[in-house]
Amino acid sequence: MLSKKTKYGLKALTYLASISSKEPVQIAEIAKHENISQKFLESILLTLRRNGFLGSKKGKGGGYYLIKEPKDIIMTSVIRVLEGPIAMVPCVSLNFYEKCDDCPDENECSVHKLMLQVRDSALEVYRNNTLADLIS
Amino acid sequence: MLSKKTKYGLKALTYLASISSKEPVQIAEIAKHENISQKFLESILLTLRRNGFLGSKKGKGGGYYLIKEPKDIIMTSVIRVLEGPIAMVPCVSLNFYEKCDDCPDENECSVHKLMLQVRDSALEVYRNNTLADLIS
DNA sequence: GTTAAAATCTATAAAAACGATAGGGTAATT
DNA sequence: AATTACCCTATCGTTTTTATAGATTTTAAC
Known part of the structure; x- marks a missing residue:
């Protein structure tokens, strides 16, 4: 399951990208527009x-704004920051690798073999999508 | 993240398939061989x-055994039973669909758009893998 | 047949981890 | 002084994982 953190984060990014002006947008406005708990956001x-x-910018007229162009914000990096590993099992994770306690040899592990494929397919999707792709 | 339930279930199925005899295998043997908590398994x-x-077969000489051929056990069905939905968000799930509270229109939702692609790619992997594929 | 052992079945619950949210105060900017 | 982001902490609820305790069924030995 995708965490709400990731879901809300993506929605917020999308909203900021859709506005396209570089003016800061207040948390409250984003929260209201996307139906998100303000504190969580x-x-x-x-x-x-x-x-x-x-x-970000504090004080009156403050808020959050995109630093990079939407087309330069690639989903792999967003997901990794918000959700954590893309892999469903630590032993097939590129950026968060961890060995399994119960596996003597992960090259022999059927779960490893399957989840490697799942990771690769997910990775391809995320690599082919930028924030700009999500707006249109 | 893949739950241990799913992970262990897959490992157990793989072990049973690798034995290939139709003789029942005891829980204890599977648990020991795969380093799994017996009661959980x-x-x-x-x-x-x-x-x-x-x-399954009770009593002395009892245990668990595969009912179908490994090549006829497709991963989509195993995953759905053990893990639940393949989709990362209920609003893109084929078998467990649910509307999002916060989305007025899911066709406009950027998360929806992205997760639809992720679901499709995962689905393709699971559809192309049977239990037999995991052994070799 | 009776009994004992071997195994699955059932139900509960507890412990731990995690996710989501809320509260209240601090710091910076206008 | 007002406005807004920043930061820390606590709490509530759910899910996952494991543990406990026994009931039930089957086989096999006597």
């Missing part, structure tokens, strides 16, 4: 800022 | 039996 936008997707 | 094997993948 607050923390999500914060991690998106910390990871270089968004810029 | 017990409940997993039960749901696999209830869903037509396994047969």
